[in-house]
Amino acid sequence: MITVALPKGSLLKDTIRMLQGAGLxxxxxxxxxxxxLQIVESSGRAQGLLVRAQDVPVYVEYGQAQLGIVGYDVLYEKEPNVAQLADLGFGSCRFSVATKKDGPYRSALDLPPHCRVASKFVHSARRYFQSIDLPVEIIPLSGSVELGPITGMSEAIVDLVSTGRTLKENNLMELEVLFESTARLVAHPLSYRLNVDNLSEYVDLIRQQVLVVA
Ligand SMILES: Nc1ncnc2c1ncn2[C@@H]1O[C@H](COP(=O)(O)OP(=O)(O)OP(=O)(O)O)[C@@H](O)[C@H]1O
Ligand SMILES: O=P(O)(O)OC[C@H]1O[C@H](OP(=O)(O)OP(=O)(O)O)[C@H](O)[C@@H]1O
Incomplete structure (x- = not known):
């Protein structure tokens, strides 16, 4: 029996729909x-673990789940040792640098050296500012990062933007889009290579779902 790690939260409905299409x-x-938090699906061929989106790659990396569904943003942040098998097409959002709309900055390169940047994605934010050679202080937060510039705690944020509504309603604007993110199918590398419990069969069925939806 294979185990699949499903993300709680905004990716859950689409994840369940896609797995349903693949017979799970x-x-x-x-x-x-x-x-x-753990259920065996009706056919008895697979069990699901319901975990926080950020934790999906942890269960897959440690082999507790052979498959998982997770946003590319989380993979970029955590760089887990998992095999990325498919772009599932849903969960689209962008990973952006943003600042106050009425502030002085119009590009990330305008930000002053040693300014503060608040983010839930500390490593990704650090990597980006290193790539543009701008030393900044990253302030780690767990949510509502838009409050950073609003309260004056930080000049900018690095965060996910989907509809753009949260930025708009908090008078913020995007300075730079770092990358686009979508949900990905990931696998435990060794289990995938050894085709444990006919894993490749499920992977093929899920990949077919991507083509059906596209
Ligand atoms: N508007 C959005 N905000 C956040 N994530 C989004 C959005 N749209 C799509 N996503 C995708 O959904 C994934 C899960 O986001 P969600 O908001 O459900 O959980 P989270 O905030 O990362 O975790 P938790 O609520 O457990 O702290 C993200 O990693 C991202 O890939
Ligand atoms: O562009 P939008 O459609 O408005 O979505 C973007 C918002 O959604 C996410 O927050 P989430 O809802 O996960 O809450 P959080 O601030 O607690 O992380 C993200 O961190 C933004 O705040």
Missing amino acids: DFSGFLDSSNRQ
Whole structure:
């Protein structure tokens, strides 16, 4: 029996829909009266683990799950030792540097050396500013990072932007898009290579779903 790590939160519905198309029914995770974090799907061929989006690659890297669904942004941040097998096409968002709309900066290169940048994605933010040779102080936050520039704690933020509504309603604007992110199918590398429990069969079925939806 294979184990799949499913991300709680904004990717869950599309993840369940895609796995359903591949013959794996984890819709039980959508039932809010159910607090079970591990369920065996109806055919008995697979079990699902419901984990925080950030933790999906952890379960896959350690081999507790052979497959997982996770945003590219998380893979970029954590650089886990997992095999990326498919771009699933949903969960689109961009990873951007943003600042106050009425502030003095119009590009990331305008930011002054040693300024502060708030982010949930500390490594990604650091890598970006290193790549443009701008020394900055990264302030790690766990959420609501838009408050950084609003309160004056930071000059800029590095965060995910999807509809752009959060930036707009907080009078912020994007300075730079670092990359676009979508949900990815990842696998435990050794299990994939050895085709444990016919893993490749499930991977093919999930890949076919991407083509059906596209
Ligand atoms: N508007 C969005 N905001 C955040 N993530 C988005 C958005 N749109 C798509 N995503 C994708 O969904 C993934 C999960 O985001 P979600 O907001 O559900 O969890 P999280 O905030 O990373 O985790 P947690 O709520 O457990 O702290 C992100 O890693 C990203 O790939
Ligand atoms: O462009 P939008 O569609 O408005 O989405 C972007 C917002 O969504 C995410 O936050 P999330 O909802 O995960 O909450 P958080 O601030 O607690 O991380 C992200 O960090 C932005 O704040």
